[in-house]
Amino acid sequence: MRTFLRRAGALAGFVALLWVVQGLNWVTGYSFNRAFGLIPRHIGGLDGIVAMPLLHGSFAHLMTNTPPLLVMGGLLAATATRKLLAVNAVVVGLGGGLVWLLGSSAIHIGASGLVFGWFGFLVARGVVDRSPVTLGAALLVGFLYGSILWxxxxxxxxxSWEAHLFGALAGAATAFVVPTHVHAPRLRNMRK
Incomplete structure (x- = not known):
């Protein structure tokens, strides 16, 4: 339970950080997007691979991403093992890297690539792991957010449909590459 609370706190902190960054970005006339957004095939846009999920084009844009970040992030917090950082690193790095290599010439911003990455990961992990917990999470995510595939x-x-597509593909690939089986709690010797 302590691990879940720590992960849920980290998720809440991440979402709060997104809102703080959005406020600062808005105050500066969205200068962060121009300075740190992902620009495909430009060396100066490489930092956008990491920064893209933190930047949004408007408060409405961030508001659209916040509920799925909380729901899917909560499912990850509840069901992932110690590999949670590795999962996020692969989703952000691979998904963002593919946008940088193959994306259209525009400034790509937003956490939706991460949302699609978590979606792809949670659904694919249900198939890979096939435990009742991961299958249940996959079904729940598919039911709640399956329409995002459009x-x-x-x-x-x-x-940025490219961030959506490559995020989903990176998330699905991560389920096959990073083992994150959900294990039953270890049984402890109990004395009577």
Whole structure:
């Protein structure tokens, strides 16, 4: 329980950080997006691989990402093992790296790549691990957010479908590459 509370606190801190960054970004006329957004195939845009999830184009943009971050992040906090940092590093690094290599020439920002990465990971992990817990998490995420898969298709102006697509693919790949089996709590010897 202590581990879950620590992870839930870290998730709440991350989401709070997103809102603080958004406030500062807004105050500066969204200068952070130009300075730290992911710019495909530009050396100066490489830092955007890490910074992209922290930056948003408006408060409405961040508001759209906040509920799925909390729900899927909560499921990760409740079901992931010690590999949670590795999962996030691969999702952000691989997903962002693919956007940098193959994305359209624009400034890519937003946590939706991370949202799609967590979605891909949670669904694929249910298939890979096949424990009741991970299958239940996969079904819940699929039921609540399955319609987001339409976001991997091009066509919406101003939306980085590439971050959505590559985030989902990175998340699914992570489920196969980073073992994160949910284990039953260890039984302890009990004295009567």
């Amino acid at each position: 976001g991997v298709l091009p066509g919406q102006p101003g939306v």
